[in-house]
Amino acid sequence: MKLTTLALNNYRSITTTAMNDCSSLNVLIGRNNSGKSNLLSALVFFFRHINPESGLAEIARSRNNFYTTTSSAAEHALVSATFRLSAAEQVQLAEEIANEAPQVRNTLDGLTSFVNLRIKLHLIRSLSVAYIESIYLSDPEAESERSLLGVSAASAAELAKQHFDVRKIQSAIDGLKKAVERANADAERFASADREGVRSLLLNRVLEEVPQGERAELRSRLSVSPPSKWRTEIEEVQAAYVERLQAEKSRELRNSLDTFAGAANTLPGYIKNLLQRVRDIKVLYLNEQRMPVGPREAAQLLLLKVRRGGTNELQTIQSTVAGLLGVQIDAFESGETGARIAGREATAEMDVDNFLVQVNGSGVREALRLILDVRFNSPDILLVEEPEVHLHPALELNMLQFLSQQSTTAQVFLTTHSTNFLDAADTSNIYLVTRGDSTSVRQLTQDESEAEIPKELGLRLSSVFMYDRLVFVEGPSDEAILREFAFKLGLNLSKRSIGFVSMGGARNSAHFANSSTMELLSRRQVRSWFVIDRDERSESEVERLLRMSPETATLHVLARRELENFLLDEEALAAFISLKSSGRAAPDPAEISQVLNEVAEELRDVAVGKAIAQRFCAPLYFDRSQLGAAGGRAAAVALEQLSRMNERISEMIGQVDVEAAEIAADIDAKWALIKFNIIPGTELLDAVLKRYNLRYRKDRDGAAIASLIAEGKVDPSVAELLRSIVYAE
Known part of the structure; x- marks a missing residue:
């Protein structure tokens, strides 16, 4: 089925x-x-x-x-x-x-x-x-x-009455069975029960095992019999109840x-x-609250070692675990507290790569829980809640x-x-x-x-x-940093059902912001924000981007070159250097401030070069629509476009020296105020960490530094952005 x-x-x-x-x-x-x-x-x-x-x-x-x-x-x-x-x-x-x-x-x-x-x-x-x-x-x-x-409905009501009647009779039979056992155990005491007080006490002890509704009839029978015959009397009553049970179970329904x-x-x-x-x-149901792997599973593995044919099954389980999790598991006898398996007390413990399973990470233990449950139970239907709990993406x-x-x-x-x-x-x-x-x-x-x-x-x-609000960011590290800043500010993204989409760079923003996507999100009533780096964009370029952004989404261009530029906090960097270098003493924040200024001066030419590249290295494009409509004049139209592009390149060649000097002079004039905003933050952080024989890892270090920045030192523009997302109506 x-x-x-x-x-x-x-x-x-x-x-x-x-x-x-x-x-x-x-x-x-x-x-x-x-x-x-x-x-x-x-x-x-x-x-x-x-x-x-x-x-x-x-x-x-x-x-x-x-x-x-x-x-x-x-x-x-x-x-x-x-x-x-x-x-x-x-x-x-x-x-x-x-x-x-x-x-x-x-x-x-x-x-x-x-x-x-x-x-x-x-x-x-x-x-x-x-x-x-x-x-x-x-x-x-x-x-x-x-x-x-x-x-x-009438048949169901009759079936329900029959069910509870059967249960009541079965309860009486179970109680009478225990009463027989009690009477048998107290046989010697019954024999010496001459005094009425002792006899009454023993009778009450026997009747304790019988359901309340059945006691009166049994008491009347036992009270007139000597204790030596109580067992026989109880068994006769029990036999009568067994007959009643069979009759009730086989009773035909009046409502067919x-x-x-x-x-x-x-x-x-x-x-x-x-x-x-x-x-x-x-049916095997593994709900979200799963019991940790422990002695019971170890005992089941151990039992395979001594059961005929069990070795092959054990090897299959071990191969499955090794292939999926990359670890080796085994079980051994132990003197510690165990579990009852196959009717006997088994003391066992499980090893994962020669360590007790209890000291392994939660991800491995959760995965083992699922694998072993499935292998031991061989279900026809498997129900699993949140199989990803505690698991690394891999x-x-x-x-x-x-x-x-x-x-x-x-x-x-x-x-x-x-x-x-x-x-x-x-x-x-x-x-x-x-x-x-x-x-x-x-x-x-x-x-x-x-x-x-x-x-x-x-x-x-x-x-x-899954989400009511989506934040499109350039990469996964941007999401991680923004999540850390939100946590610092006490903003609960999960409660507001806020998700992130990594675009793989700002160049893909148009791909995600196309009309089909925005229409879909609008129909789903999902609010959208696009957060992109400023890079070397001028104010006029930022204004142009804002005008071109979709009406159903909000575009936010960072106030600094990239999110890493908001991580240049001396105290946070000092604490991070201590953590990243295995707990050595953290440098003084004043020292970090000095290093930041020194490496900023070293990277001045990088900042100037990127600004010049932004001005002169923008791509030039063919207008393909004109070529498609040109018919027999396609070659001539292509030549006209190439000529215009060549003229534009010639103009820029003539302007490079003058405009490059102007760009450099403009940056130098404001250098003290803008240097930490326009130098690539990733390169700046890497240069600082190199002074301490460390390197900056964009995929994980950004979030770690963000987590060390005090709430009051989160940049106001970032705080305003996150609050606007969380509290948007």
Whole structure:
């Protein structure tokens, strides 16, 4: 059986929704508290409450599983699952029906064309039960269906009463069994119980094991019998209860069930067998709060070493872990506290690269948790919440590879916020989970423009669907620095649902800011900001960029050359040098200030050279539209454009000396005020660190320095930018 559809009504945060066309690997995306976990919990609930014996199971007496608002809670909820049957499963079902109800054999013709099996589980809050309301077979091509079972509300109420009556009788039997054990254990004391006080005390001890409602009858019987015969008396009462239990279990319903073979007063055997096969589907649910790997898993590995055939399984697990995580695992006997495995107390500990698993990083331990759980349980359906928790991005990709491999033998459903899991998955298996008044699910197909446009433009699916506000930055290091500054300022980006998109440089801003992208984000009501470096742009160029920016987005050009120029804080740099050089004494901030000024003078020519390059090295372009429309004059038009470009180059050649001198003089006149704004911040930081035998790593050091800058020393222009993003209406 393969699950194809999960449909829910009034379940937890859901009024009505469905997850259709489930395949081997299914990814659920959505913002925090959108209801993704409720979809997975509904699957777990369904399989746990399939009762093949009676079709009814007891549920907790609470509102937790019902759609609840501040003023009311739903009385009924539905969890419906549809499965696709294999050819063998179809034949087996038809044969079981024919064997139990030969009179309907002629109506079974064509039943094997009904490939879908739908089971609807009905929850009733007041009765604290969940029962199978209906079972249908359907043929999607013929758009027809056949009912296997229908249970009316009256039948459900009768089944619920029968269930609780059976439970009450079983409780009495269990209590009587314990009373027999108590009577047997106190046999010698019973023999000497001549005095009435002792006899009464012993009688009360025996009756403690019996449910309250059954004590009166048993007390009346035992009070007139000698203690030596109490055990016999209790066993006789127990035998009577066993008979009552069998009678209650086999009692026919007054309100009949609607079955494939007609009205029935008990659940047919073919229905029980079918439900048992559904119940036997192994579901493994790894929720977000996973227990750490420890003695139990170590004991399971150790058991493989001594079990026949276990060595090969152990080697397979070790190879899987080594391939995915790059570590070697093993288990050994230990005198420390262990766990009970296979009915015996096992003391074991697990090693990861010759270190105890407990001292390894959280990423490795989380990945091991998932791998070992899957390997030890071999599920048919695997449900995983946030598999990326604590994982390094490289490990995320390895986990995705592992889960993809598992989806060849098991159906995998996972919830995630990770772009690695989203962008690598097939969009036909991605479900968007949103929540307004209730949770809803929508499958993102390849035909949907809202899925295709961001993929086509290089904009991640997660960016479009997971955030209310997007900040487009030139590179990942810019995002890291801005996040650190926001944290320093007490601005919660996650709470405001703010995401970042790395453009790979300012030259790509037009690519991301095109009308299609902006239209998509506008429809999704996602606010956008573009943050780009000033570089050597003049004020007039900045004004031109601002005029050209999309109406639906905000363009912010940094007040300094690049974000690294906002990291030139003496105290932060002193602390960073101490950390980066393995904790040696931090230099004096005054010393850092002097070094900054010295290296700035050394880099003066770099700043001047970049300003001159900005003036004279701007690209010249052909007007290709003119060439396309020129027809037979294409060569002449091309020659005209080349001539104009040549004239422009000649003009610039004649101006280079004069204008270069003017640029240098202008910079020198304002040098003391602007040097730390126009020198490339990355080069300046690297030059400072070289004085201390260190180097600046743009991909990680920028955020580290930003984290060391005091809140009050974050540049006002950066602080204003971040606040405008966070508090924008």
